[in-house]
Amino acid sequence: xxxxxxxxxxxxxxxxxxxxxxxxxxxxxxxxxxxxHLGHGRIVATYDLLRRHLRQQxxxxxxxxxxxxxxxxxxTRAAQESTSAEAIASRYEAIWWExxxxxxxxxxxxTPHATDWVQAMIIKIQLxxxxxxxxxxEDGVYLRIASVPHYGLLTKQAFDQLxxxxxxxxxxxxxxxxxxxxxxxxxxxxxxxxSPWGYGRPGWHTECVTMSIELLGPTFDLHGxxxxxxxxxxxxxxxxxxVLKTPFARHWAHVGFVEMNGEKMSKSIGNTFDxxxxxxxxxxxxxxxxxxxxxxxxxxxxxxxxxxxxxxxLNRIDNFLDRGPYGRPEAGAVAAFTRAIDNDLDTPxxxxxxxxxxxxxxxxxxxxxxxxxxxxxxxxxxMLDWIxxxxxxERLSIPPEISEAVEARQQAKQNRDYATADALRAVIEAAxxxxxxxxxxxxxxxxxRLVIDRPSNEASSPxx
RNA sequence: GGCGGUGUGGCCGAGUGGUUAGGCAGAGGCCUGCAAAGCCUUGCACAGCGGUUCGAAUCCGCUCGCCGCCUCCA
Numbered sequence: 001x002x003x004x005x006x007x008x009x010x011x012x013x014x015x016x017x018x019x020x021x022x023x024x025x026x027x028x029x030x031x032x033x034x035x036x037h038l039g040h041g042r043i044v045a046t047y048d049l050l051r052r053h054l055r056q057q058x059x060x061x062x063x064x065x066x067x068x069x070x071x072x073x074x075x076t077r078a079a080q081e082s083t084s085a086e087a088i089a090s091r092y093e094a095i096w097w098e099x100x101x102x103x104x105x106x107x108x109x110x111t112p113h114a115t116d117w118v119q120a121m122i123i124k125i126q127l128x129x130x131x132x133x134x135x136x137x138e139d140g141v142y143l144r145i146a147s148v149p150h151y152g153l154l155t156k157q158a159f160d161q162l163x164x165x166x167x168x169x170x171x172x173x174x175x176x177x178x179x180x181x182x183x184x185x186x187x188x189x190x191x192x193x194x195s196p197w198g199y200g201r202p203g204w205h206t207e208c209v210t211m212s213i214e215l216l217g218p219t220f221d222l223h224g225x226x227x228x229x230x231x232x233x234x235x236x237x238x239x240x241x242x243v244l245k246t247p248f249a250r251h252w253a254h255v256g257f258v259e260m261n262g263e264k265m266s267k268s269i270g271n272t273f274d275x276x277x278x279x280x281x282x283x284x285x286x287x288x289x290x291x292x293x294x295x296x297x298x299x300x301x302x303x304x305x306x307x308x309x310x311x312x313x314l315n316r317i318d319n320f321l322d323r324g325p326y327g328r329p330e331a332g333a334v335a336a337f338t339r340a341i342d343n344d345l346d347t348p349x350x351x352x353x354x355x356x357x358x359x360x361x362x363x364x365x366x367x368x369x370x371x372x373x374x375x376x377x378x379x380x381x382x383m384l385d386w387i388x389x390x391x392x393x394e395r396l397s398i399p400p401e402i403s404e405a406v407e408a409r410q411q412a413k414q415n416r417d418y419a420t421a422d423a424l425r426a427v428i429e430a431a432x433x434x435x436x437x438x439x440x441x442x443x444x445x446x447x448x449r450l451v452i453d454r455p456s457n458e459a460s461s462p463x464x
Numbered sequence: 465g466g467c468g469g470u471g472u473g474g475c476c477g478a479g480u481g482g483u484u485a486g487g488c489a490g491a492g493g494c495c496u497g498c499a500a501a502g503c504c505u506u507g508c509a510c511a512g513c514g515g516u517u518c519g520a521a522u523c524c525g526c527u528c529g530c531c532g533c534c535u536c537c538a
Contacts, residue, residue, distance in 0.1 A: 028538075036538090043538045073536075157467045157534075180535060205535090226538030227469095236535080255538070256469095262530065266537055293487070294477060299470080299531075306476055309488040316487080319501060348478040352486040362502050366495090418497055425499085436501040449500060 002054065002342050004222075005297060007154055007230060007252040012344050015054075015222070015251060022060045024220035025051065026212040026249070028229055029065035029111070032092040033073040036099050037272035038287075038302045039258040039265045043226050045291045046255045046345070048105040052388055053341050064215050065108040066208060067093055070115050070201055075191055085191045099276050102284035104388045112211045114202065118193045121202045121210045124244065125182045125195075133243040134182055137173045141183040141197050145176055148239040154252060155231040180236050182206045205236035212237075213246055223249035228264075230254055256297045265302070278307060285389055286311035292347045292387060313355075315448040320358045321381060322396045322445040323365050327374030329382040333357055337383045347387070354383045368440060398444055402431050406442050413437075 002015045016023070027047045030040060044065075051061045069089035078085040097107065125141055128134035133147040145151050185200040186192045192199045202210075212220065223234065234252060241248035257264045260271045278287050281304070290310035294300045333353070340350035361376030384390040398406075409424035425435055433444045 030538080031536090039538050041538090071536095155467075155533080178535080228533075228537050230468095231533060232535045233537090257532075257538080259531080264532065264537090268536070290476090298477085301476065303476095306488090309476060312489085313487050315500090323502090346478085348486075352478075355486055359503085363504095366503055413497075416497075422498080434500065437496070437499080438502075439495065443501080445501070447500090 002057070003344050004050075004251065004253055005344050007234075007254050010156070013251065016059070021058065022062065023054050023222070024216040025061060025063045025222045025224065026208075026216055026220060027063065027065045027108075027223075028208055028225035028233065029067050029108075030093070030096050031068040031071045031073065032089045032096060033071060033077055034092060034267070036096055036275040037258075037265060037267075038275050038278055039226070039272070040096075041099070041103055041275045041278075041287060042258050042291050042296075042300065043224075043255050044100050044105050045103055045288055046296045047224055048103075049292060049296075049341070049345060049347070049387055050253075051106070052386065053338070053345075056338075056386060062110075062216065063108040064110045064112065064212065066211050067096075067111055067113045068204065068207060069093065069113045070191060071204070095276065099279065102279045103275075103288050104284055104392070106388075110215055112215060114207045114211070117207070117211050117214065118202060120214050121206050122183075122193075122195050124210050124213075124240070125197075125202075125206060128182065128240065128243050131243055135175065136197050138185075139171070139173070140181050140185050140200060142174055142179040143182055143236070143239060143243065145178040145180075145239065148242050150242065151178075151239055152235065154235045154238060157231075180205060180232065180239075182240075205233055206240065208233070209237040209240045209244075209248075213241070213244075213248070219247035220249060222251045222253055224253040224255070227254045227256055254297070256295075256299050258302050259299050260301070260303060262301070264299075273302060278302075282307045282311045283314075285392070286314045288389060289314050292389070293351050295348050296345050317354075317358055317380065317384070318391060318448060319445050320361055321377055321391060323362070323373070323443060324370060324377060325374050325395075326378040326381055327371060327376075329378040330375060333379045334382045334386070338386055341387070350383070350387070354380060357383075366438070396444065396446060398433070399431070402428055402433065402444070406435075406444065409435075410442060 003012045004015045005011070006013045025047065027043070030036065047063065047065075051063050055061050067089075070085065074085045074088050078088045081088070100107075125134065128143060129136070129141065131147075132144075134141055134143050136142075181203040183195060183197050183200050183202055183206070185198045188199050192201050212223065223237075225234065230252075238248060259265060260273065263269060263271060265272050275287070282290075286307060287310070290302065290307055291300070293310065293313070337350050337353045340346045340353060343349075357376055357380050361373050361380065364370075364373035364376055381390055405424045405427050409421045409428070412418070412420035412424065428435055428444070429447065432447050434447045434449075436443045436445060
C-alpha cells in the first residue's frame with residue numbers, strides 16, 4: 001500500500017508490487033569534503049524513515065549509500081591543509097557516520113567508495129564508447145547527449161531552452177554543451193587512476209550509475225537524493241543507463257531543501273547550519289523530529305528557533321512517557337499513524353495523530369486512569385519506535401535516596417515547612433530530575449529544560 | 465529566457481469544496497505554597513483581484529511576491 005511521489009512520473013505511485021518482499025534502494029551519499037550540515041541530515045533521516053517503514057511491513061530492504069571520496073573539492077581542501085585527499089576523505093567520512101548515528105539513522109547495508117570502483121567505471125565508460133555514445137577529446141571522455149534515446153525524462157524540460165553556461169563556463173571542445181564528462185584527465189601529480197584514456201578521474205555521474213548497478217543490479221526499486229540532484233546528476237545517471245541499455249531505477253524520489261530565512265541552505269550561499277553543532281545544542285532526537293514533522297518534499301525552515309521548538313515538542317512527548325509504565329499499544333491508533341506514513345511519507349499527519357494520543361494520555365493520568373494511560377504511553381512509544389524516535393535512554397529510574405527525598409519533601413510540604421521542601425527540591429533537581437506536584441502527589445520527570453535557554457557554554461551535553 | 469515549486473494565524477508546519485490539523489510561543493482559567501509539567505478555553509489564518517458554486521483557503525483566470533534548477537550542491 002505504500003505510496004511515494006515519483007519524480008519520473010510526477011505523481012504519487014504505488015511503491016511496492018504485489019508479492020514483493022525485497023526493496024532495493026540507492027541514495028546518493030556524501031562527498032566527504034566537509035562536515036555535514038542540516039540539509040544533509042534531512043536526506044539521510046528521510047530515507048532512514050522510508051527504510052524503517054518498509055522493513056516494518058515485512059520487506060527486506062537493501063540500502064546502498066555511496067561515499068564520494070575522490071573529488072576536486074576534496075583535493076583542493078587537502079592542498080589547503082597540506083595533507084592528502086585520502087586523509088580529508090577519511091576524516092569527514094568518519095564525522096559523517098558518527099553524526100548520522102546521533103540522528104538515530106541506521107547505517108546503510110553498503111557504503112561503496114568511489115575509489116574502490118574505478119575499474120568498474122572504466123568498463124562502463126568503454127561500453128559507452130563502444131556504443132558510439134561517448135567520445136574522447138583532449139581533456140577526457142564525454143557522453144554524447146544526442147545519442148541518448150530520451151534525455152530529460154527526469155528534468156522534464158525542453159533542452160533547447162536550457163541556457164548552458166548560465167553558471168559555469170562551457171568547455172568549447174565538447175560536441176554539445178550538455179555533454180558531460182565520464183572521465184576527466186588530470187596531471188599525474190594529482191590524485192588519479194590509469195585508464196585507456198589517460199591518467200585521470202571518473203565523473204561523478206558515472207560513479208553513481210556504476211555503483212548502483214554493480215551493487216543492486218540492472219534494475220532496482222528506488223533511487224533517491226536531494227532535489228538538487230535531479231539535474232544534472234540523476235538525469236545524467238539515467239542518460240548513461242539508457243546508453244548502457246540498463247532499465248535502472250523503477251522509481252525516483254527527491255527530498256526538499258532545508259532553508260534558512262527562506263533560502264536554500266548551501267555552502268555557496270554560506271548559510272549552512274552545521275549538523276553536528278545542531279545535535280550538540282538540541283540533541284539528535286530533536287533534530288530528527290524537526291525533520292520528520294515536516295513533509296519530506298516541502299522546503300523546511302531550520303534555525304535555532306525552529307530547532308528549539310522541535311525540542312520543546314519532543315519534551316512534551318518524553319514528559320508524557322515519563323509519567324508511568326507502558327501498557328499495551330492500541331493497534332488501531334498505531335495503524336492510523338503508520339497509515340499516514342504509508343501515504344507518501346505523510347509524517348505531519350502522523351504527528352498530529354501522535355500528539356492527539358499524548359494529550360489523551362495526559363488527561364488519563366490526570367484522571368488517575370493509570371491502566372488506560374499506560375496503554376496510551378505504549379501506543380505513543382510504538383509510534384515513536386516506528387519512525388526511529390523512541391527514547392534511547394532507559395526508563396526513568398529513581399534512586400532510593402531520591403525517593404526518600406521526595407517523601408521527605410512531601411512531609412515538609414504537609415507541615416508547610418516550605419524552606420525544607422525547597423531545599424529537598426534542590427537536592428532532587430541536582431540529581432537531574434524535575435518535580436511536578438499533582439493533586440495526588442509528586443511526579444518526577446527527567447530535567448528537560450530547553451538547552452537553548454542556557455548560556456551556550458553550558459549547553460554541551462544535550463540529553464541522550 | 466526556459467522549467468519547476470511556493471505564498472496558511474506571532475513562528476514552524478499540514479490539509480482540504482461545507483465539521484479543530486498538530487507543535488511552539490502568547491492570553492485567560494483549573495491545579496498549585498511555589499514550580500519548567502498537565503488539563504480546559506482562546507486567536508476575524510489561508511498573498512491580491514475577479515470568476516464558478518447554495519457554499520472556496522480548497523476549482524478556474526489574472527496580478528503580485530518569494531524560492532529552486534538550467535552541469536558545485538543533499
